[in-house]
Amino acid sequence: MPGPTELERNLRAAGLRVTRPRLAVLDAVHAHPHLDTEALIAAARTRLDAISHQAVYDVLRVLTDTGLVRRIQPQGSAARYEARVGDNHHHLVCRDCGAIVDVDCAVGEAPCLTPSDHAGFTVDEAEVVFWGRCPGCTAA
Amino acid sequence: MPGPTELERNLRAAGLRVTRPRLAVLDAVHAHPHLDTEALIAAARTRLDAISHQAVYDVLRVLTDTGLVRRIQPQGSAARYEARVGDNHHHLVCRDCGAIVDVDCAVGEAPCLTPSDHAGFTVDEAEVVFWGRCPGCTAA
DNA sequence: CGCCGTTTCTTGACTCTTTCAAGGGAAGCG
DNA sequence: CGCTTCCCTTGAAAGAGTCAAGAAACGGCG
Numbered sequence: 001m002p003g004p005t006e007l008e009r010n011l012r013a014a015g016l017r018v019t020r021p022r023l024a025v026l027d028a029v030h031a032h033p034h035l036d037t038e039a040l041i042a043a044a045r046t047r048l049d050a051i052s053h054q055a056v057y058d059v060l061r062v063l064t065d066t067g068l069v070r071r072i073q074p075q076g077s078a079a080r081y082e083a084r085v086g087d088n089h090h091h092l093v094c095r096d097c098g099a100i101v102d103v104d105c106a107v108g109e110a111p112c113l114t115p116s117d118h119a120g121f122t123v124d125e126a127e128v129v130f131w132g133r134c135p136g137c138t139a140a
Numbered sequence: 141m142p143g144p145t146e147l148e149r150n151l152r153a154a155g156l157r158v159t160r161p162r163l164a165v166l167d168a169v170h171a172h173p174h175l176d177t178e179a180l181i182a183a184a185r186t187r188l189d190a191i192s193h194q195a196v197y198d199v200l201r202v203l204t205d206t207g208l209v210r211r212i213q214p215q216g217s218a219a220r221y222e223a224r225v226g227d228n229h230h231h232l233v234c235r236d237c238g239a240i241v242d243v244d245c246a247v248g249e250a251p252c253l254t255p256s257d258h259a260g261f262t263v264d265e266a267e268v269v270f271w272g273r274c275p276g277c278t279a280a
Numbered sequence: 281c282g283c284c285g286t287t288t289c290t291t292g293a294c295t296c297t298t299t300c301a302a303g304g305g306a307a308g309c310g
Numbered sequence: 311c312g313c314t315t316c317c318c319t320t321g322a323a324a325g326a327g328t329c330a331a332g333a334a335a336c337g338g339c340g
Contacts, residue, residue, distance in 0.1 A: 071215070157335090158336080
């Protein structure tokens, strides 16, 4: 978990202005990976009270557009965000409770897989989601 | 594209009643893979006019629950449906126009991949989405 | 063939997530 | 310190999907 100074540098490096809402949201994403937007709004408000709903959405969009955070959206779930970016890792999702866990990619850079028949497409990324049941839900 | 009789048999085999709305929706999914719900409603209405919005949603839910159709939902797109089921194939999605193309799975049965570290999860499926640009959008 | 119980379809309103729009306010530059 | 640009607040709305109540249709059974 990087200190505030590093978060600032991250923002500046991406050509973004440094503002309190952006720091709050970026810090929240670093501290709690795989949270949905509503939970991120709550987490950002523990860092900076009085930040609007809309500001969080705007900040998340800017951060994803610049590549500082990654947006993931498994079926049946609202959008979730994570700060681990650039290593092309994948996800394990529990069908019962929706828990998400990171899985390292064996290759490490996109695309780690290529389709057998690419139908003329230029493929730059292979997104892999492993579906199953987490240890807790397997027991229950 | 199976005839009406085969669609009926599919429904019965899944333990479902045979109704006109179900045949219309199932036929539409067979005829047009990867359509979103709105387009499927329109397609179903060419087969059976006056079928409600809600009936299509209900039918699609029943069909996905029984495994007769598969629901896919790439990021940034509404839910889409396809009738090709049980062969664990994957998808190629164009980042620009959203076109979806099927890709055969080399293995053919789920899960075709297993994560390096499964974190205690019981994995039963690996969903793979290849992101890139289709031939048309690459040219433009 | 017709009745009845169950399932399914219609209608209409509503929830939830996400986005749009307008205006005041802060960041950064000179 | 003042100006310009970009960002955040407030409020409203769009889009996808869901909930609920009642009417209609399916299909088993007599």
